[in-house]
Amino acid sequence: MDNYKKYRGKCKIFAEEEVRKNSNLKLVKGWYYCPIWNTEEQHYWCENEKGEIIDPTKLQFPSKGMGKYKRYNGVLPCSCCKTDIKESEIEESLVHSKYIFCTTQCYSKFVMG
Numbered sequence: 001m002d003n004y005k006k007y008r009g010k011c012k013i014f015a016e017e018e019v020r021k022n023s024n025l026k027l028v029k030g031w032y033y034c035p036i037w038n039t040e041e042q043h044y045w046c047e048n049e050k051g052e053i054i055d056p057t058k059l060q061f062p063s064k065g066m067g068k069y070k071r072y073n074g075v076l077p078c079s080c081c082k083t084d085i086k087e088s089e090i091e092e093s094l095v096h097s098k099y100i101f102c103t104t105q106c107y108s109k110f111v112m113g
Helices: 003-007 011-021 104-112
Strands: 026-034 039-047 068-071 075-077 084-086
Touching (some): 011 026, 011 039
Antiparallel strands (some): 026 068
């Protein structure tokens, strides 16, 4: 089975399993930047007490974990203007599918082009 199919969309499941097996690990939510795909994707991985990354699903990426990991800090960028929005301040009416917006103006601009 190729690694993309084996791991894609299952990073949280595999990372949680590692944490269950080793109580010194903690589950981390964030993004992974793959330099080969030139994309930043939502991702889960583990970190040990020294802050070292243990990514059980890194083989789904062609960069195999050699990209950049960025922890989620409770802030998300507007899908239009990239302004940071605290998750606690995101209005439900401005969340559409996987996109979030800081204002109705950004939503309209994004949808209408």
